[in-house]
Amino acid sequence: MSDTPHLATGDRETPTIEPPEPVGGLDDATSRREIHDVWVAGTEEQEWVRAATDEGAQEMLPEAQDAAATIQRGTAVDDDYIGEGGADEDQRQILNMGPQHPSTHGVLRLHLEIEGETIRRVKPIIGYLHTGMEKTAETLSYMQGATNVTRMDYLSPFHNELAYSLAVEQLLDVEIPTRAQAIRILMTELNRVASHLLWVATQGMDIGAVSMMLFGWQDRETCLEFFEKVTGLRMNHNYIRPGGVAADLHDGWEDDIEDLLVRVSAGIDRDEAILNKNPIFLDRTRGIGVITPEECRQYGVSGPIARGSGIAHDLRKVFPYSGIEQYDFDVPVGKHGDVLDRYLVRIEEMRQSLRIVEQILNTMPAGDFRTDDRKVTPPPRQRIDESMEALIHHFKLFTEGFRVPAGEAYQGVESPRGHLGVYIVSQGGARPWRLHVRAPSFAAVQAMPVMMTDLLVADLVATLASADPVLGDVDR
Amino acid sequence: MSEEQSTTEETTTEGVEDAGSDRVMPTDENLAALACEFASAEFEVFEATGASWDIVTVSSDDYHGLVAAAHAAGYTLFIDLCAVDYLRRTPRFDVVVHIESISAGKRLRIKIGVPASDPSVASISDVFAGANFFEREAYDLMGITFTDHPDMTRILLPDEWEGHPLRKDASVGSVPVQFKASYKAP
Numbered sequence: 001m002s003d004t005p006h007l008a009t010g011d012r013e014t015p016t017i018e019p020p021e022p023v024g025g026l027d028d029a030t031s032r033r034e035i036h037d038v039w040v041a042g043t044e045e046q047e048w049v050r051a052a053t054d055e056g057a058q059e060m061l062p063e064a065q066d067a068a069a070t071i072q073r074g075t076a077v078d079d080d081y082i083g084e085g086g087a088d089e090d091q092r093q094i095l096n097m098g099p100q101h102p103s104t105h106g107v108l109r110l111h112l113e114i115e116g117e118t119i120r121r122v123k124p125i126i127g128y129l130h131t132g133m134e135k136t137a138e139t140l141s142y143m144q145g146a147t148n149v150t151r152m153d154y155l156s157p158f159h160n161e162l163a164y165s166l167a168v169e170q171l172l173d174v175e176i177p178t179r180a181q182a183i184r185i186l187m188t189e190l191n192r193v194a195s196h197l198l199w200v201a202t203q204g205m206d207i208g209a210v211s212m213m214l215f216g217w218q219d220r221e222t223c224l225e226f227f228e229k230v231t232g233l234r235m236n237h238n239y240i241r242p243g244g245v246a247a248d249l250h251d252g253w254e255d256d257i258e259d260l261l262v263r264v265s266a267g268i269d270r271d272e273a274i275l276n277k278n279p280i281f282l283d284r285t286r287g288i289g290v291i292t293p294e295e296c297r298q299y300g301v302s303g304p305i306a307r308g309s310g311i312a313h314d315l316r317k318v319f320p321y322s323g324i325e326q327y328d329f330d331v332p333v334g335k336h337g338d339v340l341d342r343y344l345v346r347i348e349e350m351r352q353s354l355r356i357v358e359q360i361l362n363t364m365p366a367g368d369f370r371t372d373d374r375k376v377t378p379p380p381r382q383r384i385d386e387s388m389e390a391l392i393h394h395f396k397l398f399t400e401g402f403r404v405p406a407g408e409a410y411q412g413v414e415s416p417r418g419h420l421g422v423y424i425v426s427q428g429g430a431r432p433w434r435l436h437v438r439a440p441s442f443a444a445v446q447a448m449p450v451m452m453t454d455l456l457v458a459d460l461v462a463t464l465a466s467a468d469p470v471l472g473d474v475d476r
Numbered sequence: 477m478s479e480e481q482s483t484t485e486e487t488t489t490e491g492v493e494d495a496g497s498d499r500v501m502p503t504d505e506n507l508a509a510l511a512c513e514f515a516s517a518e519f520e521v522f523e524a525t526g527a528s529w530d531i532v533t534v535s536s537d538d539y540h541g542l543v544a545a546a547h548a549a550g551y552t553l554f555i556d557l558c559a560v561d562y563l564r565r566t567p568r569f570d571v572v573v574h575i576e577s578i579s580a581g582k583r584l585r586i587k588i589g590v591p592a593s594d595p596s597v598a599s600i601s602d603v604f605a606g607a608n609f610f611e612r613e614a615y616d617l618m619g620i621t622f623t624d625h626p627d628m629t630r631i632l633l634p635d636e637w638e639g640h641p642l643r644k645d646a647s648v649g650s651v652p653v654q655f656k657a658s659y660k661a662p
Contacts, residue, residue: 127632134617135641139648297578300554300606313553313578410522410574410585412555423572425560434642438556438574446609475632 092120095457099128103206103461106471108445110452110460117456122449126442129475137435141401142168145432147238149422152437153473154235155198158184158191159415160437161240163422166321167411168242171404171426174376179367180244181323186257186360187230187239188322188413189353193264194223195416196346199468200271203343206465207284209275219267222260229256243377244370257361261354268350275343285339289451289463292337299447303418303440304345305467309337315414327356339466349416376402401430417441417468441473502530504582506549513545514538522585529583539588540598543573547603550577551584557600557610559590559618563644568592569620573600573607590620599625617642 098109107128113121137148149164150157162184169176201216224234229250231237239246275281296306306313314331316324332348334341370377378397383390406428412421421438444467451463500519502511507530511517516535521528534542555574562568567589576583588597599622601608611622612631619640621628630637639646 127630127634130632132641135648295605297553298605300556300604300610311578318578318581319583410583419555421556421574423556423558423574433562434560436556436558436560436572438558442609442613443554443606446606 097460099125104464105202105469108464108469108471108474110448110464112457112460114457117458119452119455119457119460122452122460124445124448126445126471126474129471131476133476134435134437137432139431141430142242142404142432143398143401145435146241147236149435149437150236150238151472152476153415153417153420153439153441153470155195155470156188156191156415156417156420157236158188158240159413159420161238162188162322163411163413163415163420163437164424164435165240165242166413167409167422167424168404170409170411171407171424172242172376172402173405174243174371174373176244176322176371177368178323178365180369180371182360182364183245183249183369184240184322185324185327186357186364187227187245189356189360190223190226190260192353192416193350193357194220194227196350197223197264197267199346199416199465200275200343203339203462203465203468204271204275204281207281207462209278209281212271212274215267215271215274219264222263222267226253226256226260229253241370243373244368248369254361257357261358261361265351265354268347272347282340284459284462285343285466287336288339288455288459289466290337291447291451295447295450296337299450300443301418301447302443303414303416304342304349305444305447306418307332308334308342308345310335315412315419319412321411321413324356327359329353329356339462342466403428403430404432412438415440417444417470417473419443437476439473439476441467441469441471445469445474502532503528504530504577504580504584506577506580507532507546507584510542510545510549514542517542522583529585531585531587533587533589536588536590536597539571539586540600540603543575543586543600544603546575546584546586550579551575553578554604554606555583557607557614559614559620559642561618561642561644566591569595569618571597571614571620575604595619596621596623598623601625616640619643 092113092115095112095114096109097112098104099107104110109125109128111123111125112119133148133152137145140148145168146161146164149160152160197216197220199216201213201220204210204212204216227237228234230253231239231246237246291301291305291309293306293309293311295301296309296311302313310333312331312333315321316329317331329352330348332345332352334345374393378394379387379390384394404426406426408423408425410421410423412419414420418440419438420440423434423436423438424432425434427433448464448467451467452460455463500521501508502519503521507519511519511532514534516538518533520531520533522531532542553576555576557571557573560570560572562570569590569592571588571590573586573588574583575586590597597620599607599611601611601622602624608626609631611625612627612629614620615622615625615628616630616632617640629635633641
C-alpha cells in the first residue's frame, strides 16, 4: 500500500463541480467533459491487478504476485500470515457463509472454497427470499401493481414504483403533469440519499467503524421522516402510481426540505471526516474487491459499482426519465474499481442528489399532482357525491382497474443500486400479462465471484457490503 | 414458422438488390451489416420517452450468431434476459434479451420465439458472462433450457421443485401451503 491516500478529501480538487455541458453522445471523449470525473488530481492510471479467467476466478498478473495475500493454512496458525501458497485442491475447505450470517445483508448464502484465510472459489446461492413477485404481479391490476413492486427493493421503494409507473405510462401514453414529474424526482433522489446513507452505515460497521452505524441511520431517519410526512409510510409507500403520485406534498414541505438539506449535508461532511482519512478504513478498502470495466459490462453490473470502475454511465444522463434532464448534476466516476472508489462515488452521488433536490425546491412547478386523464385517475371526491356516473366510474376503476393497450414496454431507471428495469407485456387487459423486473442486485450478486476470488475472508465482508445487494431485489 | 422464415429470406434477397424494399432497417447504422447478414432478423423501432432503439426478432438458429455480432458491433453492455409465456400463441414462448451500446447510446431488444414442444435455445453466456444467472432464472421459472449453459440448474426455487411457476398453466395457489386452513386439494 502506498502512503498517499489516492482519493482522500484533502487531495481532492473539490471546486470541480461545474454545470455540465449539454448532453450529447456518450463516447469516451465527450463523457469525460460532461460526466464529471470528480477525482482527477493526483491519481495516475493504476494497472488492473487481476485478470479474468474461467468461472469468475481470477489470477494475479506476474508483477502483482508478490503483493498478493500470503496464505495461512490448516492448523499452522501464524499471526503474521506466512504461508507457502498454491496448495492443491485437497487442502481446501468448504465454508458456508450465510444465509443467516449478519454481514450478508439479508439471506445471501456464499459457498466458499478457502485455502487457509484465502478464498479460492465463491458460489453465490440465492433464492431464500424468493416470493414470486413476478407471478403475483400478473394477478394484480395495474393500480395495485405499485404495492407489489415497492416491496422488491425495500431500500429504494420509490425507484421501483417509478420504473413500474413509467413502464405502464409508456403503454397508456398519458401525459404526466410537470409537478407530478418534479415530485417523483424529488422523492427518488431523496430515496437515493437515504439508501446510500444506510449503505455508508452498514459498510462502516461491517469493517469495524461501528459509530458509522449510528450516524448513518440517524441521517437516514431525517429522510424517512419526510417520506412519512408525504406518503404516510416509512417504506413500501405505494406513492408513485401510474398517472402521477398518490397525493400532493403537504403544506410547508419547503421548510422540511430546507431543514433536511442542512442536516443531511452536515451529516455527509461528518461521515467523510470520520472515514476519509482513517488509516484502518483506507487500508481495508483500497485495492479490495476490484472489478474491471470490461467485467462490469459483461456481467451487467451497473450503478455505483460500474462507475467506481470507471464506466461513465448513468441512466439519468443516457436515457433521462421524468424530466430529470432539466436539473444540473454531475456523475462521479472512480478509477480503481475497488471498495474505496465505490464508497467515494456513493458519497458524491448523495451530494449530487441533494443538489437536484435543492433545484427542485426552487423550481417546483405549480399544477396537478396527477394526470386528469379520467381513464387512469378517479373522479374528484366532490363529483362522487353529485353524480352517480362518477361513483360508478370510481368503483369500476378500483375494482376492475383500467385497461392498458396491448404491447411491450421497457423502462429503466437509475436506482441507488444501478440499472433497475421493468419489462411489461400487456395483452390489453386490466392486469399485466407478464412483468419482469431487471434487478440491479441480481447482476451484482452474480459478479461477486469476480470481486471476491483471491481475497481474504475478512475482505470478503467489505466487498460484499460495497456491492450493496438487497436480497429482496435479488430474489423478488 | 418455417414458412415465415422463407418469406423473410426472399424479402431480404430483394432488399440487397433493391434499396426500395419495405424491410425495416435498424436505426443504429452499426447494426446495418448485421441486418444483411442474418436473413431471419426482422427489425422494428421502439419509441419511448425521449429515446428510440431497435427491436429485432430472430429465429433461434440465428440467435447466438446475432448476439455475438451485436456484441462486436458495440453492444457490449448486458442488461437483461427474460422469458415470456404467450400460452396460445405459436411459438408459445419468447426469450427477450436487452443489451446496450454505450458508445452509440442505444439499446437493442432481441426476441426469439421458442416452441412449447422443444423449449430450448442456445446459451449466450459465452458472449455475455452475465447472461448466466438470467438464463438460470428463465429456466427455473419458465422452463426454457439453454444449450451449452455451464450450469443449467434452478436458481431461485429449491432443486427438488416440480414445474415452472411463471408458466401460464401453473396457477397461483396450486401448491399447498401449510398454514392455510382454507386450502382445498384440486
